[in-house]
Amino acid sequence: MTTDLNQFLELDKTKFEQRGIQLEIGVPVTCAVSIGNNIAAGFGDGTVRIFSSREKHKTLKAHKGVILCMSRDGNNILTGGDDGFFLKISLNGEINEITNFGSRWVDHVAAYNGNLVCSSGKVVYYWDKNKKEPKSLNHDSTIGGLAFDAKGRRLAVSRYGGVTIWKKDYSNKWKSTKLDWKGSHNKVSFSPDGKYLVTSMQENVLRCWRLKDKLDFAMSGYGSKVKSFAFISDTSYLATSGAIYAICWPFDGEGPMGRKPICLPYIGNKQVTFIEPFPDEKAIFAGLSDGSVFLSQIENENNTIIIRSFTGSEVSAIAMTDDKSSIFIGDMNGNTLWTSIWDQ
Amino acid sequence: MEETNRQVPVTVLTGFLGAGKTTLLNRILTEQHGKKYAVIVNEFGEQGIDNDLVVDADEEVFEMNNGCICCTVRGDLIRILSGLMKRADKLDAIIVETTGLADPAPVAQTFFVDQDVANKTKLDAIVTVADAVHLSSQIEDHHEAEEQIAFGDVILLNKIDLVKDENIEVVTKRIRKINPFAKIIKTTKCGTPLKEILNLDAFSLKRILEVEPDFLESDHDHEHDDDVTSLSFVSDTPLDMEKFQNWFGKLLQTKGQDIMRTKGILNFKDENDRYVFQGVHMLMDASPMGKWPENKKRSSRLVFIGRNLDTMNLKEGFEACKSE
Numbered sequence: 001m002t003t004d005l006n007q008f009l010e011l012d013k014t015k016f017e018q019r020g021i022q023l024e025i026g027v028p029v030t031c032a033v034s035i036g037n038n039i040a041a042g043f044g045d046g047t048v049r050i051f052s053s054r055e056k057h058k059t060l061k062a063h064k065g066v067i068l069c070m071s072r073d074g075n076n077i078l079t080g081g082d083d084g085f086f087l088k089i090s091l092n093g094e095i096n097e098i099t100n101f102g103s104r105w106v107d108h109v110a111a112y113n114g115n116l117v118c119s120s121g122k123v124v125y126y127w128d129k130n131k132k133e134p135k136s137l138n139h140d141s142t143i144g145g146l147a148f149d150a151k152g153r154r155l156a157v158s159r160y161g162g163v164t165i166w167k168k169d170y171s172n173k174w175k176s177t178k179l180d181w182k183g184s185h186n187k188v189s190f191s192p193d194g195k196y197l198v199t200s201m202q203e204n205v206l207r208c209w210r211l212k213d214k215l216d217f218a219m220s221g222y223g224s225k226v227k228s229f230a231f232i233s234d235t236s237y238l239a240t241s242g243a244i245y246a247i248c249w250p251f252d253g254e255g256p257m258g259r260k261p262i263c264l265p266y267i268g269n270k271q272v273t274f275i276e277p278f279p280d281e282k283a284i285f286a287g288l289s290d291g292s293v294f295l296s297q298i299e300n301e302n303n304t305i306i307i308r309s310f311t312g313s314e315v316s317a318i319a320m321t322d323d324k325s326s327i328f329i330g331d332m333n334g335n336t337l338w339t340s341i342w343d344q
Numbered sequence: 345m346e347e348t349n350r351q352v353p354v355t356v357l358t359g360f361l362g363a364g365k366t367t368l369l370n371r372i373l374t375e376q377h378g379k380k381y382a383v384i385v386n387e388f389g390e391q392g393i394d395n396d397l398v399v400d401a402d403e404e405v406f407e408m409n410n411g412c413i414c415c416t417v418r419g420d421l422i423r424i425l426s427g428l429m430k431r432a433d434k435l436d437a438i439i440v441e442t443t444g445l446a447d448p449a450p451v452a453q454t455f456f457v458d459q460d461v462a463n464k465t466k467l468d469a470i471v472t473v474a475d476a477v478h479l480s481s482q483i484e485d486h487h488e489a490e491e492q493i494a495f496g497d498v499i500l501l502n503k504i505d506l507v508k509d510e511n512i513e514v515v516t517k518r519i520r521k522i523n524p525f526a527k528i529i530k531t532t533k534c535g536t537p538l539k540e541i542l543n544l545d546a547f548s549l550k551r552i553l554e555v556e557p558d559f560l561e562s563d564h565d566h567e568h569d570d571d572v573t574s575l576s577f578v579s580d581t582p583l584d585m586e587k588f589q590n591w592f593g594k595l596l597q598t599k600g601q602d603i604m605r606t607k608g609i610l611n612f613k614d615e616n617d618r619y620v621f622q623g624v625h626m627l628m629d630a631s632p633m634g635k636w637p638e639n640k641k642r643s644s645r646l647v648f649i650g651r652n653l654d655t656m657n658l659k660e661g662f663e664a665c666k667s668e
Contacts, residue, residue: 027432045432066430082399082427103400105427121402142404142420160406160419183409184419202422202458203409224459332430 016307016327020339021057025049029330031070032317033077035091039319039328040077041336042067048079048089051328051338053321060093073111078118080106086118086125098127099134108145112152119143124157124166137166137174145188145199158185158199163209165197179209181216187227191251193235200226204242210255217257219249228275233282237262237298241272246286248298264296264304276318287315291331311335351466354425354438355542356451359473360482360489361444364502368473368534368541369441375538379436382428384421386443397435399424403443405450408457415626417454422461429464437542438465445488448472448495449604449625455547456627469546472496472526473534476507479515483522493519494572494604494649495624496526497546505532522572523649525607549620549631552607572604575658576647581666582613583644588665599656600626608646611636613667 028044039051046063063081071078079087084101086109101120108119114129122142125134141160148155155166162180169175184202191198197209204222206229209215219240226242237248238256245263249256266272266288274287282298291311296304313333320327320341329337359365369383382397404419421440428438440451448470455467472492475482479501482489493499499519504512516528529536545551588610596603603625610619621630636642648658 028430030430043432044430066427066432068427068430082431103398105399105424107423142402142423144423160404182407184406184422201409202406202417202419 012309014306014309015343016339016341017309017337020337021051023334023336023338025334025336027334028066028332029317029334029336030067032319032328032330033070033072034319034321035072035075035077037321037323037325038091039321039326039338040070040089041317041319041328041330042070042079043334046081046083048077049336050091050093051326053326053340057338058093060089060095062087062089062095068105068107069109071109071111073116074114078109078111078116080109080118080120084120088116099125108143110146110148110155112148115152117146117148117155119146119157122159124155126155126166135174137164137176139164144184144186147188147190149190149194150192151194154190154194156188156190156197158188160184163188163197163199179214179216181207187229189229189231191231191235191238195235196251196255198229198238200229200240200242206238206240208256219247219256219261222247224271227273228287230275230277230284232277232284232298233280236282239275239277239284239286239298241275241286244269244271246272246275246284246296248284262298262301264298264301266292266294266304267306268292268310274315274318276320279320279322279324285318285320285327287318287329287331289314291315291333291335293318293329293337307339308337350434351464352429352435352438353468353543353545354440354455354465355468356440356442356448356470357473358442358446358448358470358492358495359444359500360475360479360486360492362478363444363473363475364500364534365441365444365473367502368471368500369439371534372439372538372542377538380433382435382438384424384438384440386441399428403446415453415457416450417457418450421451421454422458425461425465437468439542445486447488447491449491452495452547452624453627456624456629467547468542469497469544470495471498471500471541473500473502474515474519476501476503476512476515476530480518483518490522490572491604493522493526496523497544498541499523499526499528500534500536500541501528501530502534503532504530522574524574524576525647547622547629549622549629549633552620552622553609553618553633572649572651573653574647574649575653576645577659577662578643578645579611579662579666580641580643581668582611582642583665584667585612585615587667588612591661591665595656595658595661596623596626596628599650599652602652602656603648603650605649606647609644610646611642611644 030042032041041049044066048060048062050058064083066082069080076090082105086098086106088096104120110117116127122139124137127134139159145158157164164176166176185199188199199207206219222242229240235251239248248262270288270290272286276285287293291313293308313331316332317330326340384399401420405416408415606623617632620633
């Protein structure tokens with residue numbers, strides 16, 4: 001009887017689940033990034049797990065509490081935690097403390113070409129790669145997100161009331177410009193071509209600025225908060241979570257104003273909670289509130305395949321290796337899948 | 345199948361400067377109870393608190409862009425609560441301490457407005473610590489002290505060892521005038537069993553039915569125009585649902601800034617279920633809560649706490665909702 005049931009369950013698994021490694025870690029997966037052909041994932045108990053294509057995964061005890069944020073810095077990862085630590089961790093498991101804010105959380109981290117950034121409360125700390133001491137960039141309210149532009153020249157800091165863009169002038173002094181819009185701004189991102197800046201807000205809406213003339217507009221109609229979004233295939237589309245569809249706004253030509261987004265539907269009508277681009281393709285991985293993950297081509301909705309079937313827990317991380325061979329998926333209950341994408 | 349995690353109860357601890365919030369917090373954290381509590385404190389806290397699970401917060405209040413002027417929420421709480429929900433170990437409760445001069449409304453409203461917060465946590469109760477020695481003068485001089493009393497589900501009347509019995513009576517009366525349905529606990533050094541202040545479920549609609557507050561017609565004499573007072577209404581005549589919704593909706597929309605808290609149990613004509621609601625300013629939670637018990641009289645009861653209540657024609661409005 002048991003064997004029959006197992007067979008039945010096995011049939012329900014996708015081919016990616018059948019050939020990949022599935023773990024039930026039991027603590028929320030909070031973030032994941034690629035480092036070359038490896039994936040580093042952060043967890044709610046402060047551990048970092050590194051998944052490599054050949055080896056078994058490696059577990060590192062990095063933080064004392066939740067890993068709140070993670071970013072790639074060359075062959076290292078940067079992590080920030082609710083234990084107040086800002087850490088740099090190498091692929092072979094070496095952990096270096098960059099700083100420690102005590103009972104203040106490290107909410108966001110980012111890196112560009114060896115320059116490191118983190119935010120704690122209302123302050124952004126910027127470590128120039130040639131300097132030991134960080135430069136503090138102060139803001140009037142708590143920081144909701146950090147992002148470099150594609151060339152690492154501008155740093156966008158989202159906060160209450162809008163976004164501050166920091167840039168060094170020719171005499172190497174920090175200068176800031178502000179983009180104002182009432183409300184609480186969370187995740188922030190430049191478009192890869194540097195022409196747009198997008199934030200997701202506390203309300204179920206995205207705010208976008210066209211940087212050449214500061215023209216701003218909203219992308220709205222969402223049923224819930226937009227927690228995840230990503231620009232696709234250079235700046236062709238902005239794919240977003242927050243609805244039962246993956247909503248993809250066209251950003252080519254004159255941008256999304258007056259144009260309709262493409263809405264990609266998924267089986268089961270569950271909320272999309274996580275978006276990860278398929279590098280260089282007009283395609284996305286969409287993670288849903290029930291744990292399922294789909295890969296779809298934006299301009300051909302019939303070309304959708306299921307990567308992971310449902311687990312019952314919201315997808316909270318997806319990352320693909322640089323060689324586009326393997327993918328990591330994690331959810332809020334700590335179920336993970338690490339699998340190759342291509343048939344062997 | 346969605347995630348069916350238990351919602352972690354959140355207790356809001358408020359009270360004017362020097363009333364004894366820190367004493368109560370330390371009591372909660374040091375008592376041997378085998379429970380795991382996280383405490384969110386603000387950086388202007390009066391004394392240090394020593395615990396692993398203390399999170400520093402800045403009280404950042406912002407307005408929601410939803411066209412509702414009094415709909416302010418605590419942005420820092422949204423961030424911290426969602427961070428705490430990613431922890432490996434599950435918390436038994438979360439306690440949010442507000443500064444002595446804070447208005448409790450934005451904290452409460454955060455639980456109505458943010459979907460993620462509402463999915464994973466629930467507002468358990470607002471506990472107000474009041475200084476028996478100074479409360480009367482604080483209420484006169486600081487509208488915040490009055491608001492904290494108005495919002496409380498439980499009021500810890502602290503430092504009673506320093507006050508004569510007849511003065512305790514006076515202070516208790518003053519509290520009752522502002523807030524007739526809060527539970528008042530008289531303490532010295534905040535000494536009270538934790539079960540009296542934690543896990544009360546005061547914001548659940550079911551709980552409103554279990555602990556029907558005293559819906560007495562409160563006497564209502566005029567002192568200052570901006571005094572916080574309460575008014576309550578009872579009616580055995582069934583209400584007309586449409587009329588009530590129109591009146592009450594418009595009332596909250598136009599007077600929601602002055603109306604701080606509302607609670608009620610409603611008896612609608614041709615409806616078998618009891619309707620229960622509770623609200624903070626313009627935001628409201630309402631639901632049918634099962635049939636009226638066989639042995640109980642069907643009657644509607646309604647309480648308002650707020651400012652300028654006598655200018656809102658509440659009695660006339662309520663009377664006009666009757667179905668006959």
